[in-house]
Amino acid sequence: MPLQIYNSLTRQKEEFVPLTDGLVRMYVCGPTVYDYPHIGHAKSYISFDIVVRYLRYLGYRVKYVQNITDVGHLLDDGEDRILKGAQREKRDPMELVEIYTRAFFDAMDALNVQRPTISPRATGHIPEQIEMVQTLIDKGHAYVVNGSVYFDISTWPGYGVLSGRRVEDQRAGERVEASDEKRHPADFALWKKAGPEHIMQWNSPWGRGYPGWHIECSAMSMKYLGETLDIHGGGMENQFPHHECEIAQSEAVTGKPFVRYWMHHNMVMVEGVKMSKSLGNFTSVQRALERYSGAQIRFFILQSHYRSPVDFSREAIDASAQGLERLQATRDQLLHFLASDEGDVSAQVEQVCAEYKALFEKEMNDDFNTPAAIGHLFSFAREINSRLSSSLSSASVKLLHDTFIRLADDVLGILPESRTALAADPFIDLLVTVRREIRAQKNWALSDHLRDKLEELGVAIQDGKEKSSWTYKKNMPAL
């Protein structure tokens, strides 16, 4: 079965067929860079990283654009996040933005998230946004009031198709003061007039101001990907109003469908409740990385489906980390036996590899079902472990290794490069070799003592018939 993607727009799984053969145009809403990234960002960008990696695995060229929102947008209290952050840290807005943009990329690198093809910044695309707003005014979809510009939703009957909402049903003004500048409470800002206290402001045909939140995504995605995108991704919380507004303004400008497949991932919970800035219960990626490796966090997130919420609880991550260790152990064993690719691949090994590859692809083709795909990976690992205990040709080992790594690491990214060599390695090798001699002399007391001491130092020894191997214990904070 070919790749099926759940399309939020139609609320069903659909076969994925890109607009242009072999090329995928993909856009994902990026972060607002005014603070450290949190584990919600981790789920979001890991989820879409999987989409990109799998599409590339299938042979597509993927042009992946993810914006950096570095323009402040208005909060309830009339301030914007970036201005607020700048005041908090006594920095220039652009200095603040630079710091957290780097922090964001650092965090994503640690989580083994591949970088987007293009990471456009909102502040670098003000002219494009102004141009788009002007076109909307010219076409009668927007109006100017007192230096601000609003989109007139009465000119766009399709408003609400994505979120299944009807404007009349919403309680406009119940939670937020409706602006009296707007003709209709649901009209949204394309451009806002800036007061003197607003540091980030630009010239426009309507006076000094700054762009509305939604317009940057439309302007930048269309600039780099064209008028119709294959995939637009983001969090469910942005389905309304953000994505709804993007559709309205984009299609009002081009008259063409804006997005073919809308993908929305679910939220991260902490102890059963939503994590949010306003609740103050968010965990930064940086803090999570103090306790878990990037691979462990990534693996944990991929063990639930991207459209399901995930509860970031310590017990659950600890449990999943144990599971990841089994996969890592299999990879380590494969590396251990990997010599050259001499000899012939056994027909059985060839069949096993083909079988698990097919099972894996079947699950991934079903709307990127990573938990089910990982399930097959565990079975594959068991199969590999069993076969490694009997003698295999080098070519067979290599095929098992290549297949396992291709699925687990190229596509899922959960087995990044094994640790780099440490200065202690040759000394540990020596100790283990010497201990082998001691064991040959059946001096169990001394050999067990050595094993215990090495264990305390974070080195685990596995005694085999022919030789003993060792690994650094996982979860060693220093490693």
Next chain:
RNA sequence: GGCGGCGUAGCCAAGUGGCUAAGGCGGAGGUCUGCAAAACCUCUAUUCAUCGGUUCGACUCCGAUCGCCGCCUCCA
């Protein structure tokens, strides 16, 4: 008030109108081992929140009830 999601073993988590309800963690037993560890093998949900309905047959479809969560405001 409107829109949407969820409730599967001790925990995490896939899944299907009908063969044995994936997988992981944890637990129990076993093989291997000088003893361990790792690995491997076996076992660990007569049952899928509750109650009705449709059906030859539902955990899966429909309805109701209970519980939890999200969105309608900036948020990944």
